[in-house]
Amino acid sequence: MNISKNKGLSLVIVFIILAVYNIIAFMLPFNHGRMFWTGYFFSMVAILLTAGVGFYAFRREVLRSKVYGCTLLSLVWCYLIAQLIIGVLEMILSDVPFQYGIVLNTILFGACTIGLIATDIAKVEIERIDLKVKEKIFHNKSLQTDIENLITKAPDEITxxxxxNLAESIRYSDPMSSPQLAAIENKIESKVAGLTDAIAIYDSSIIKSSCDELQQLIAERNGKCKTMK
Incomplete structure (x- = not known):
């Protein structure tokens, strides 16, 4: 398995924290009672969780994924710092009933976990929408390219x-799509195909009517896109 530079650095940092924390925990004269082990256990969980999130956050190279990966890392590192501080305090305050430590640490762990899950759900949804937009932009770009290719075949300046004008309308049309727009988008594709055939045989009346109808269809599609937002 290939380990990227960011993953490697994250792993090194986690190992350093793990080593330093264990030295503090077992070299200082703490009372190794139930409260000590409560703080120690949840601190180890926080360190391991940070390592896991670090690997997960750097698993993709897409810019948007990196941005959300940084959000995940920021959240888990805040949790780690808070948990390590609380863990040390629990080791020092060994006379306090350990049940209080379990409750406090569990609440902190739960809040962090919920935050990580919510952030990841948001990332997945944003990536899904972004993919749909890219697909639609490619579709519009393809139609625009088809029209621009027809320009070189046009027999006169009017055409x-x-x-x-038609290529510009497609270029600046709304890139978003939905199942409700499938019918009108199919009509646009069909009209572009008909326009191609009309230019091939140079039927000026069909060329003009096709361009006019395509402009109307594009305007209608953009209007429907606005109503759905």
Whole structure:
């Protein structure tokens, strides 16, 4: 398994924290009672969780994933620092009933876990939407390219101007899509195919009507996109 530089550094930092914390825990004269082991156990859980989140956060190279990965790391590191401090205090305050330590540490762990899950759910959903937008942008770009290719085949300047205007309309059309727009998007694709055939045989009346209808369909689609937002 390949380990990236960020993963390697995260692992080194976690091992350093693990070593230093264990030295503090077992070299200082703490009373190794139930409260000590409560603080020690939850501190070890926090360290291991930080290591796991570090590996998970750096598993993708997509910029948006990196941004959410940093959010996950920020959250888990805040939890780690808080838990280590609380863990040391629990080792010192060994006379306090250990049940209080369990409750406090469990609440802190639960809050961190919920935050991590909520952040990851948000990341997955954002990535899903982003993928749909990229797919739709590619679709619109493909249509725009098809129209621009037709410009070079246009027999006169009037036709070229109509095609340039049509390409601009597609270029600046709303990139978002949904199942409710499938029918009108299919019509647009069909009209583009018909326009291609009309230019091939140079039927000026069909070329003009196809361009006009495509402009209307694109405007209609953009209007429906606005109503769905």
């Amino acid at each position: 070229k101007k109509m095609l340039k």
